[in-house]
Amino acid sequence: MTPVAKRKMEKRKRFNDYINKKHLKSTKQRDIIFNEFFNNYMGKHVTVEELYEDIKKKSPSIGFATVYRTLKLFKESGIASERNFGDGKARYEPIRSEAEHHHHMICTECGQIVEFANMQIESCLLQIAKLNEFNVSNHKLEIYGLCSSCGKD
């Protein structure tokens, strides 16, 4: 089994566990959305609209609201992250692994997104939180500007 397939299976298990724990149900629609999301959007930051349009091609009967609800479920179960890059639309990305926590640089001209991670920043943040006796649940860090292509004055 490829590492990618293994990762997908792990997320699937986690999602199933969540479904069971909360007494929810497995459905064809959730399967379809799960597969589309984890097969084609790894490392991407997809909007609900985009994912819906994509899925509709193969499964025209799936409803818009269901995609909304399912992505929210993915987030709640810890297999997807919700992102907001200031354009008013929520974006979702599959979580690769707990270890691959990262942040984003967004080009305000072309929309290109560059991911980055930095241990020094992460430990600074923990320290700051500790100093203020804050019990951190999550944090976000975004850099906005022009990418190398768009930034040529």
Place this chain on the structure above:
Amino acid sequence: MTPVAKRKMEKRKRFNDYINKKHLKSTKQRDIIFNEFFNNYMGKHVTVEELYEDIKKKSPSIGFATVYRTLKLFKESGIASERNFGDGKARYEPIRSEAEHHHHMICTECGQIVEFANMQIESCLLQIAKLNEFNVSNHKLEIYGLCSSCGKD
């Protein structure tokens, strides 16, 4: 003149300069909103709704849309920052000085906001941007969690 009064005057000058540069006009409404904002919301993070409700008490004829438009003007002219803390409402805070750049820790329970600044993080960010040839215009960093009061399990 107190330091606070001096700061307010500086912002006023900057706003007037912007007004002139863009061939806009000085109006009573803008004066009223400016004064309310810089007299009573220094160090705060106020929503449009909140500021509107506050101003309406003294100046009942001021319209909701005008408060929206004026806060956006404050932002464009560089005398206010727009913040988004994940509750779907934009918040504005008066800019103290270029030197007082800072970030936020938000308690998801009681809404308390703690400000912090950290030079190490700032220089890390600049370095990361440089490495990726990104021309940074701004960045945001937020920590979400429970404050010391709310976090007592």
Place this chain on the structure above:
DNA sequence: TACGATATTGATATTGATTATCAATAATAA
């Protein structure tokens, strides 16, 4: 001061993303 060009205002309608509603249907447990 009066005039003319231009910007602003306040009320209201509209937009756009997201959420709620609900009757029909599907999944699960007994």
Place this chain on the structure above:
DNA sequence: TTATTATTGATAATCAATATCAATATCGTA
């Protein structure tokens, strides 16, 4: 199989933010 409970898809509702527009205010110039 049946009873219970959750889900679905269509659509209405919500809510912050923005657009529209006629009336009014500002401001440079005469």
